[in-house]
Amino acid sequence: AQSVTQLGSHVSVSEGALVLLRCNYSSSVPPYLFWYVQYPNQGLQLLLKYTTGATLVKGINGFEAEFKKSETSFHLTKPSAHMSDAAEYFCAVSFAGGTSYGKLTFGQGTILTVHP
Amino acid sequence: KAGVTQTPRYLIKTRGQQVTLSCSPISGHRSVSWYQQTPGQGLQFLFEYFSETQRNKGNFPGRFSGRQFSNSRSEMNVSTLELGDSALYLCASSEGGYNEQFFGPGTRLTVL
DSSP states (O other), X not given: OOEEEEEOSEEEEETTSOEEEEEEXXXXXXXXXXXXXXXXXXXXXXXXXXXXXXXXEEOGGGOEEEEEGGGTEEEEEESSOOGGGOEEEEEEEEESSGGGTTOOEEXXXXXXXXXX | OOOOEEEOSEEEEOTTOXXXXXXXXXXXXXXXXXXXXXXXXXXXXXXXXXXXXXXXXXXXXXXXXXXXXXXXXXXXXXXXOOGGGXXXXXXXXXXXXXXXXXXXXXXXXXXX
16 A cells, blocks of 8 residues: 655754755555645645656745655755745655545645744 | 635534535646545545546545536535544645645534
């Protein structure tokens, strides 16, 4: 079965510091990978996606992620944290195949706190 | 384009009642997926509709059902509500296939 693991339910950084949120997946077929952000009392906003092609993908708000097949990872990074980045982040995966139509499998989420 | 909209945003019901939630997808999107979000279980997939057909379903009891109309708008129904059904219900739309999904703001359901 496909699964997603986000290492660290809480990550705390100082403003201006590097943000690194970890995501690992398990899959027997090539995955499609996504990162979403959720602010309090809101829905999920897509940050970036990997489907095929370049393994380093850039998203909105200065975030990027690198797909590493050998490590089954898709970690999210941002060089310099901003106070407005404080939110909960979700890694998600989908797979080609009939049983996966319209289904994203999410990690448990990582709450990012940014200190002044 | 307008984003995904969900109505109502907040709902309070009592055990045993039923509830219907509505989702309007982004114009041109034919796929609508529903998710339940709770602190304990996280984000869980309920079902997906494409061109009025349910193509996929998650591991939820039959009390959870849905449908999609010809204009791609979708509704989700929960019958005989239980306390554990209290959650944020999110709908997402996409063009179909394995494209990215765009989420609405959610409906916060509280069951008393």
